[in-house]
Amino acid sequence: MGYYYMPGDYRIIHHPIIDFRRGRRIRFYYNDRVVEAYEGESILAALYAIGYRVFSYSPDGRRPRGAFCMIGKCSSCLSIVDGVPNTRICITPVREGARVYSQKGIPEIPHKLRVEPVETKTIKTDVLVIGGGPAGLQAALTLADEGFDVVLVDDHPRLGGQLVKQTHRFFGARRFYGGVRGFRIAEKLSKNVLERDNIHVYTQALAYGFFKEGVVGVAVRGGKPLNLIVKPKAVIGSTGACERTILFENNDLPGVMGAGGAQTLMNEYGVRPGDRAFIVGSGNVGLIVAYQLLQAGVRVLGMAEILPHIGGWFVHAAKIRRLGVKIYTKHTVTRAIGRDRVEKAVISMIDEKYQPIPGSEKVFDIDLLLLAVGLQPNYSLFSQAGTVMKYVPEIGGLVPIRTYYMETSVKNLYIAGDASGIEEATTAFIEGEIAALTIALKLGDDRSGVEKRRDQLVDYLWREYRMSPVVERARRGKLKVTVSEEDMEKIRRGELDGF
Amino acid sequence: MGFKETGVITREELEERGLLPSIERLEKGPIAIAECPEGIPCNICVNVCPFNAVLMDKIYDLPRIDPDKCIGCGVCVPQCPGLAMFIVDLSKPDRALITLPYEFPPEPRKGMRVKLLDRAGNVVGEGSIVKVWQYDKTWAVTVETPRDKWFEVRAIWIPEK
Numbered sequence A: 001m002g003y004y005y006m007p008g009d010y011r012i013i014h015h016p017i018i019d020f021r022r023g024r025r026i027r028f029y030y031n032d033r034v035v036e037a038y039e040g041e042s043i044l045a046a047l048y049a050i051g052y053r054v055f056s057y058s059p060d061g062r063r064p065r066g067a068f069c070m071i072g073k074c075s076s077c078l079s080i081v082d083g084v085p086n087t088r089i090c091i092t093p094v095r096e097g098a099r100v101y102s103q104k105g106i107p108e109i110p111h112k113l114r115v116e117p118v119e120t121k122t123i124k125t126d127v128l129v130i131g132g133g134p135a136g137l138q139a140a141l142t143l144a145d146e147g148f149d150v151v152l153v154d155d156h157p158r159l160g161g162q163l164v165k166q167t168h169r170f171f172g173a174r175r176f177y178g179g180v181r182g183f184r185i186a187e188k189l190s191k192n193v194l195e196r197d198n199i200h201v202y203t204q205a206l207a208y209g210f211f212k213e214g215v216v217g218v219a220v221r222g223g224k225p226l227n228l229i230v231k232p233k234a235v236i237g238s239t240g241a242c243e244r245t246i247l248f249e250n251n252d253l254p255g256v257m258g259a260g261g262a263q264t265l266m267n268e269y270g271v272r273p274g275d276r277a278f279i280v281g282s283g284n285v286g287l288i289v290a291y292q293l294l295q296a297g298v299r300v301l302g303m304a305e306i307l308p309h310i311g312g313w314f315v316h317a318a319k320i321r322r323l324g325v326k327i328y329t330k331h332t333v334t335r336a337i338g339r340d341r342v343e344k345a346v347i348s349m350i351d352e353k354y355q356p357i358p359g360s361e362k363v364f365d366i367d368l369l370l371l372a373v374g375l376q377p378n379y380s381l382f383s384q385a386g387t388v389m390k391y392v393p394e395i396g397g398l399v400p401i402r403t404y405y406m407e408t409s410v411k412n413l414y415i416a417g418d419a420s421g422i423e424e425a426t427t428a429f430i431e432g433e434i435a436a437l438t439i440a441l442k443l444g445d446d447r448s449g450v451e452k453r454r455d456q457l458v459d460y461l462w463r464e465y466r467m468s469p470v471v472e473r474a475r476r477g478k479l480k481v482t483v484s485e486e487d488m489e490k491i492r493r494g495e496l497d498g499f
Numbered sequence B: 001m002g003f004k005e006t007g008v009i010t011r012e013e014l015e016e017r018g019l020l021p022s023i024e025r026l027e028k029g030p031i032a033i034a035e036c037p038e039g040i041p042c043n044i045c046v047n048v049c050p051f052n053a054v055l056m057d058k059i060y061d062l063p064r065i066d067p068d069k070c071i072g073c074g075v076c077v078p079q080c081p082g083l084a085m086f087i088v089d090l091s092k093p094d095r096a097l098i099t100l101p102y103e104f105p106p107e108p109r110k111g112m113r114v115k116l117l118d119r120a121g122n123v124v125g126e127g128s129i130v131k132v133w134q135y136d137k138t139w140a141v142t143v144e145t146p147r148d149k150w151f152e153v154r155a156i157w158i159p160e161k
């Protein structure tokens, strides 16, 4: 295939879909060696690109840790950056002259470190949007259009959430960007958001907790650290989801990675995550990541699916099947083999009780084992805020109960997108817009027919979009946690049984 | 085993859902085949077809190609998010022409000899590219294939030099 690489460099030069624009070449130190990188890369991406695979060691200092999530959620890349231990280098941008050391187990207290005092700033706004994926971006734009002042914070250095990593065109109706590649939707919406005077964007900004009267604390990293105290009239929580993992021998070996982690490496930073991959899980995420790996020049030796059928949509499966990727249904991964990095994956057929059948093992020579075994909503902020929650397996686990207008049991706290239960981008856009229009209705008057627009959207979401047979399970899940406004009042007063 | 188990759709499964045009229609000239059997929430093909040849009432309906309106222009091929649209033309007595989406390097060019792959990735022959064009990085590639392979061939692979 016509791929070209610099020797010893995993950076993708020619990609069929994405043109990688790299920043200025800079240098930093890794374990006292000079390494080169491009501005805009994260430290981990830059190191991965030149062949590093081990970034830290387990607390007992014995087991090597590699990249797993690539979005600052899993702690497997904790390193010492300019004297600061426990730094997640997967989300820390490279900087000229930085001194980075890999961390072996629990670090010493950095007594000698000169820490700058963290400035605290308090700001008032109409609406705080937490998370700049499709749900948050659409919500912020809708509110800005209605003339409200919005603060949008996102933990990641770039806006766009999951969209940034998607090379394929999205499904759905054109009104919600159907037919446009994910990363292009992200570019377009981020640009729109950044152009608005009444949307104040903070990236590398983690919303860490709710305080009395709806006040939210945000830790802004990057540049000068800032403790941002936001006093909004309403909050939309669109924090998305994180990846699940599963248990098997050596599942912590470097090279065992979340599917989303591999996507971040190859589609956001343009770094090929490996040469030979095996994927566990055939939901849409697994199927799409398989196709994206092929596009990035990685061989995909196969996929294992524990169910008797493929989990994701047929069209996604067909795209990789016709390029020869095998999907082993009724199979699961039982073991990873390797010393410092994964060298082999072992899969087994399973019986009716989902137990591996001895003697049915198949072994694959690989350097990348991707887990695409499901997502879990990022709910911790909402549970801290005190929302009434429910465990719903159909949509990924624990999520807040909400009204049809996306308000939780904590008044003026709304949720939208994967954080409200795993679905996909179109529903994230719609939920974000519904929440935004509801807030607009409450905070303002109804000059532009906001209520009608909102009710039409609610109707479209439930009576048309979610009626597709392929999203039936998610619809069922969302129904279980969606209540009328009257019932929500009862839940707030503790009067509704079961809540 | 059906397509949900194998990831490969059979002729019967397409026919049952009314997704396969008749041989008579295929012999008249190019027509689109939408290999999109699940009623996913998508209607991009309806929106992009310049001839209003794709019918769908609700977003979760199957795409239906009107055999009289579709001229096999191929506009839908690189724009379908599922890469599920193919154009088949059986109007020539000695060969079939298949237009399919392609998103890999190297760039396809007219005249190239390519491997022909079926829905499970098996190489079922070789063919020549007779036409290529691009829409936002996705190529629509028309290949000449043996006539009896018109139903099988659904992908190409450009061998390394």
Ligand SMILES: Cc1cc2nc3c(=O)[nH]c(=O)nc-3n(C[C@H](O)[C@H](O)[C@H](O)COP(=O)(O)OP(=O)(O)OC[C@H]3O[C@@H](n4cnc5c(N)ncnc54)[C@H](O)[C@@H]3O)c2cc1C
Binding pocket: A130, A131, A132, A133, A134, A135, A136, A153, A154, A155, A156, A159, A160, A161, A162, A163, A166, A168, A169, A170, A171, A172, A205, A206, A207, A208, A238, A239, A240, A241, A260, A263, A284, A285, A286, A288, A289, A378, A381, A416, A417, A418, A419, A423, A424, A425, A426, A427, A428
């Ligand atoms: C491989 C893959 C393929 C997909 N393909 C499709 C497709 O074809 N069509 C489709 O419709 N959908 C698709 N999706 C799904 C879609 O991308 C997601 O459903 C959608 O991105 C969810 O949007 P969101 O805004 O809820 O969350 P996200 O996109 O996950 O964004 C959440 C954002 O919140 C930020 N955040 C989280 N916690 C905090 C905090 N405490 N403080 C500040 N910021 C925070 C995160 O950094 C992130 O940027 C795909 C997903 C994956 C993984």
Ligand code: SF4
Binding pocket: A171, A315, B034, B035, B036, B042, B043, B044, B045, B046, B063, B079, B080, B081, B082, B083, B084, B085
């Ligand atoms: S555009 Fe493609 S994926 Fe969407 S409905 Fe039409 S055939 Fe199916």
Ligand code: SF4
Binding pocket: B031, B032, B048, B049, B050, B051, B052, B053, B054, B065, B069, B070, B071, B072, B073, B074, B075, B076, B077, B087
């Ligand atoms: S081939 Fe042309 S006419 Fe036929 S459905 Fe596609 S876009 Fe419409």
Ligand code: FES
Binding pocket: A066, A067, A068, A069, A070, A071, A072, A073, A074, A075, A076, A077, A078, A088, A089, A090, A091
């Ligand atoms: S926190 Fe860095 S890889 Fe997960």
